[in-house]
Amino acid sequence: xxxxxxxxxxxxxxxxxxxxxxxxxxxxxxxxxxxxxxxxxxxxxxxxxxxxxxxxxxxxxxxxxxxxxxxxxxxxxxxxxxxxxxxxxxxxxxxxxxxxxxxxxxxxxxxxxxxxxxxxxxxxxxxxxxxxxxxxxxxxxxxxxxxxxxxxxxxxxxxxxxxxxxxxxxxxxxxxxxxxxxxxxxxxxxxxxxxxxxxxxxxxxxxxxxxxxxxxxxxxxxxxxxxxxxxxxxxxxxxxxxxxxxxxxxxxxxxxxxxxxxxxxxxxxxxxx
Amino acid sequence: xxxxxxxxxxxxxxxxxxxxxxxxxxxxxxxxxxxxxxxxxxxxxxxxxxxxxxxxxxxxxxxxxxxxxxxxxxxxxxxxxxxxxxxxxxxxxxxxxxxxxxxxxxxxxxxxxxxxx
Numbered sequence: 568x569x570x571x572x573x574x575x576x577x578x579x580x581x582x583x584x585x586x587x588x589x590x591x592x593x594x595x596x597x598x599x600x601x602x603x604x605x606x607x608x609x610x611x612x613x614x615x616x617x618x619x620x621x622x623x624x625x626x627x628x629x630x631x632x633x634x635x636x637x638x639x640x641x642x643x644x645x646x647x648x649x650x651x652x653x654x655x656x657x658x659x660x661x662x663x664x665x666x667x668x669x670x671x672x673x674x675x676x677x678x679x680x681x682x683x684x685x686x687x688x689x690x691x692x693x694x695x696x697x698x699x700x701x702x703x704x705x706x707x708x709x710x711x712x713x714x715x716x717x718x719x720x721x722x723x724x725x726x727x728x729x730x731x732x733x734x735x736x737x738x739x740x741x742x743x744x745x746x747x748x749x750x751x752x753x754x755x756x757x758x759x760x761x762x763x764x765x766x767x768x769x770x771x772x773x774x775x776x777x778x779x780x781x782x783x784x785x786x787x788x789x790x791x792x793x794x795x796x797x798x799x800x801x802x803x804x805x806x807x808x809x810x811x812x813x814x815x816x817x818x819x820x821x822x823x824x825x826x827x828x829x830x831x832x833x834x835x836x837x838x839x840x
Numbered sequence: 841x842x843x844x845x846x847x848x849x850x851x852x853x854x855x856x857x858x859x860x861x862x863x864x865x866x867x868x869x870x871x872x873x874x875x876x877x878x879x880x881x882x883x884x885x886x887x888x889x890x891x892x893x894x895x896x897x898x899x900x901x902x903x904x905x906x907x908x909x910x911x912x913x914x915x916x917x918x919x920x921x922x923x924x925x926x927x928x929x930x931x932x933x934x935x936x937x938x939x940x941x942x943x944x945x946x947x948x949x950x951x952x953x954x955x956x957x
Contacts, residue, residue, distance in 0.1 A: 743928075750924030757944055784936045785927040790920065790943035 574687070577680040578624040581617075584670055589617055591666040599658035600651060612642060613659070620663075624687070636694060643695040647702035656699045660692040719745050721752040728760040728829045729753065730822065732797075734767030742778035746785055753791045760829035761786050764822045766797030776811040783816050792832065794818070796825035844869045846876050852953060853877065853915075854946075856888040861895070866902045873906060877913040884953035885910050888946050890921030900935040907940035916941065920949035 581588055593610040600609075619635040639660070646656040664685055671677055719741070724730050731749050735741075749761060763779065765771065771779075783793040794817040798806070806813075819825040830837060841864045847854040853876055859865065873885065887906070907917040918941045930937065943949035 746928060747924060750927055754924060754944065757948075759944065759948070781931045785924075785931040788919075788927040788930055788937060788942050789922050789924070790918075790941075790948065 574624040574680050574683055577677055577684050578621050580674060580677055581624075581667065582621055585617070587670060588663075588666050589613055591669065592617070592663050595662035595665055596659050599662060600655045603649075603651070603655075616642070617663075620687075620691075624684070635691070639691055639695050640698045643698040644702045647699045648706065653696060653699055657692050657696055660688060660695050664688050715741060715744060719748055721748050723756065723758070724762070724826055725830065725833075725835075727756075727758045727833055728762070728826065729756060729758045730762040730764055730826075732764045732767065732822075736770070737768055737775045737778055739774075739778065742775075742782065746778075746782045749782060750785055750789060753786060753789050759791050760833060761791050761793045762822060762825040762829060763793060763795050764797040764825070765795060765802070766799070766822070768797075768802075771802045771805055771811075773809055773811060776806065776809075776813075780813070780816070792817075792829075794825045794828055796820070796822045841865055841868065843872070846872055848876070848880055848882060851882055852884040852886060852950065853880070853882045854886050854888070856891075858891050861892060861899050863898055866899055870902060870906050870909065874909055874913075877910060877915055881913075883915050885915055885917045886946060886949045886953065887917065887919045888921050888949075889919060889926070890923070890945075892926060893923065895926050895929055897933045897935065900930050900933060900937070904935070904937050904940060907937070911939065916953055918943050918949040918952055920944070920946050 589610065593606060593613055596609050596613065597604070597606050616635070616638055619631060619638055622631040623635050642659060643656050646659070667681070667684065671681055720732070722730050722732065729749075729752055731745060733745065737745075749763075752758070753761060763782065765779070768775065779795060783795070786793040795813070796819040798818055798820060817825070817828060819828060827837075841862070842859045844855060844857055844859065844865060846869075847856075853873065855869065855873070857869075876882070877885075885906070887903070903919060910917045919937065920943045922942065941949075941952060943952050
């Protein structure tokens with residue numbers, strides 16, 4: 568059985584009491600979202616939904632159903648973007664059940680159709696939730712992409728010396744991006760020295776170390792020398808107890824030490840003016 | 841099969857790879873280089889791979905082998921102009937081209953050779 572159609576009497580009843588139902592519905596929704604949307608806006612949204620829903624209940628044609636779903640999707644996406652909780656979003660649909668139920672007290676003959684109606688609303692409510700979570704997931708994905716871009720600057724310390732100050736946890740995706748950016752900058756600027764500063768990296772495990780080693784050997788393949796700086800005492804202890812070998816890669820305590828090393832290797836000398 | 845030309849400039853053999861490297865071409869290059877090194881007594885080899893966009897493990901290994909062969913003739917090998925993507929591929933393959941020196945471009949490679957010669 569189609570869960571949308573076959574509710575002609577219910578629809579007629581709801582059309583007759585349109586104002587009463589929509590007023591009560593808006594009231595419940597406004598209370599549900601704790602006044603974060605203005606009552607006018609809510610009733611405008613709900614009026615549209617109501618008309619579409621009535622059409623669907625009578626005819627259940629593809630076109631009207633599609634329109635109703637699209638309107639609902641739009642509503643839940645907007646809610647998700649504006650930071651409403653899932654319940655605050657779903658109440659926009661479920662509140663209609665309460666609004667209608669309260670009226671049904673004096674129309675007992677409609678109760679069987681109310682059950683079908685209730686199923687329709689449940690289905691639509693589930694749909695809003697699904698759209699809501701899709702929208703939220705997209706927001707999260709966008710944010711992490713934005714963070715990835717923000718978090719990997721390559722800075723020039725001196726002519727021919729560049730540095731990558733790393734902040735935050737390193738995972739494979741980030742390291743890949745850092746590696747690419749570092750290598751591209753080496754090629755673009757013709758720098759022969761690179762310093763990877765890990766002062767802001769909270770923990771170094773075998774995986775992170777592996778990533779660092781790969782980056783250093785890739786830079787070496789291009790003909791650049793790479794030093795790692797900013798190793799904090801705890802990190803040094805972890806590295807040693809994990810048995811990670813940095814081999815012949817230069818490691819320094821601070822970025823300043825690494826810069827001094829790079830300057831010395833470039834044959835430059837910094838002294839008092 | 842395309843052949844890679846070898847140019848002698850002073851005491852250095854200059855190889856610029858401008859073609860898509862195939863296994864045959866690399867093997868041939870290795871043989872040609874060995875011949876050329878014996879014939880000229882060159883002290884350095886510069887291999888410019890600026891135009892190379894794709895490498896595989898075989899080519900990576902052959903580059904290392906060219907380095908080892910040149911050393912037998914007392915010549916130093918410098919690979920120059922490697923692209924970032926190629927460097928990433930080689931490290932992912934676990935090839936760090938031991939025994940071969942690298943430089944960002946041909947000019948720096950030449951300076952590297954002259955500095956050590």
